[in-house]
Amino acid sequence: MALGEEVSNKQIILKNYVTGFPKETDMEMVSSSIKVKVPEGSKAVLVKNLYLSCDPYMRLKMTKPETPTYFTEYPLGSVITGYGVSKVLDSEHPNFKEGDLVWGTTRWEEFSLITMTKMLRKITYTDVPLSYYIGILGMPGISAYVGFFEICSPKKGERVYVSAASGAVGQLVGQFAKSIGCCVVGSAGSKEKVDLLKSKFGFDEAFNYKEEHDLDAALKRYFPEGIDIYFENVGGAMLDAVLLNMRDHGRISVCGLISQYNKDKPEGVHNLFCLVSKRIEMKGFLVFDHWHLYPQFLEATIKRIKEGKMVYVEDIVEGLENAPSALIGLFTGKNVGKQVVVVAHE
């Protein structure tokens, strides 16, 4: 397409605020048009979106909250925003030029005019799959890195438990933990995922939480001496069972609570007294506080990928029209690995 041309632009908008479980009908694909040209003097960037990311936090932005939270809701009728990998078609911003590959906050549409350019990063290493920049080399990657190394202060030999362990973040936490000599057990929701944890990501043990009617008993089986570090992705009943199985001076890094995002009222967690009796530290984090670590994280992780010391499994869906169902699938555990939507191949 030529610069200045008016092109059609398919978009996914939020149609209804979501209550309970999200439905495909809560989103809608609409067709718009966009001029392939950045308004002069605007410092904006016009991109063609290649890969879009499905992340659990996006569900939180689909609820109309009674009080404002960190996760500001999507305005009703607006195009959904999220992480993506994109190609610059035109730029009025000095840091970006036509042809650059970038990743960061974009929108669920074919072409985006991005004015919030501080949320964009130029991709310099292009000898890895570009979709990695919304996974292992993007927000999930640095979440795993910060949440494990910075929040948990892990030591060699410690016993680490990861829930949602085959997901975008969990698979990386397990590999980081193994890289420093921890003993790692993960849980996931299918035999296929459990097999992946052991065969592909090198977890010492793994189990299917859906087959365990007693999570406390399951954890006691895999951690007869207790858990030093819990990387929390799910919340609810799992957290309650974990608290009973933590060791003294254990650490819990709270990355997310995906089991709770579709509930009107989150489940209660009952065993918090364990925080006292076992002197546990439980700490939530958001990657946004830790972007200064990104350069060191990127260098280290790229190196490990190239050396074959880290792997990443993605679940790739083709077509923007399939993005809503892919996002919803996160909450039923349909995805195996990081959920990626391909909007266009370069």
Added chain:
Amino acid sequence: MALGEEVSNKQIILKNYVTGFPKETDMEMVSSSIKVKVPEGSKAVLVKNLYLSCDPYMRLKMTKPETPTYFTEYPLGSVITGYGVSKVLDSEHPNFKEGDLVWGTTRWEEFSLITMTKMLRKITYTDVPLSYYIGILGMPGISAYVGFFEICSPKKGERVYVSAASGAVGQLVGQFAKSIGCCVVGSAGSKEKVDLLKSKFGFDEAFNYKEEHDLDAALKRYFPEGIDIYFENVGGAMLDAVLLNMRDHGRISVCGLISQYNKDKPEGVHNLFCLVSKRIEMKGFLVFDHWHLYPQFLEATIKRIKEGKMVYVEDIVEGLENAPSALIGLFTGKNVGKQVVVVAHE
């Protein structure tokens, strides 16, 4: 009495394991006898108990737990153990001699033969009320000190909230917080206690939580800009309301959860997602990990007491026979300040 004499020894024993709210009939006063002489070569100490401490954790030791916890249960029929201030009548231990005043773990009886002498400390400063050694200068004191300064990393100007604020620990947390220039609000369960918080302990504000049907609204009233530090003594619904009102990067020091100790199943806490969205650190602690700080704590606190910069309110009950009702009173909030039982005046 003469050394070697056989004397009668009233004792309070645990008669039944407690379920739900403790009752006076769960304990019983019995009469025994004891020889006022330490067996030779035993390294034990024989003491006359002067002051006994009523502390919430003791309730946890009255439950027969299904699984062992840090708080090992009292054996049924045994004399209740707890903190006390005592006078040494005889000693075979090189660190203690007749006439010494000591504080530490003793038993709910008139005279105790103490073999676990590592839990005893000699009292060197006797120009303060001796009962202070089970309060401001004892376990509650160092709990407040460690739980506030070590766990919360407080900074001048931060907004601090203390629940059970007129209790043995809470009243000290408030004063510590004021001493470094924090803004402190406390809650308690009666008008008398609320008045004490403001008039005696220097809290900036205080409220009666029993008069607030909406704890979230109450906290928003006292903390329109949110809470930086929460010193947690109660748990349950209060913790849920606090989580909604914490500021980003807030810290919660979990000292105890007294509202939960008489429940078969603790209440659920629902708002843990705030740990993520606000990047909150929540950490439990036990003083037992921090005794190395006791000397510096004691020096600093004695100095502040003598300068009139710290005060301490005790609720003193006379007579060992009244110890069970005094202990039970902690859970109805009957006590105003630190609950002390006088067994004998020196």
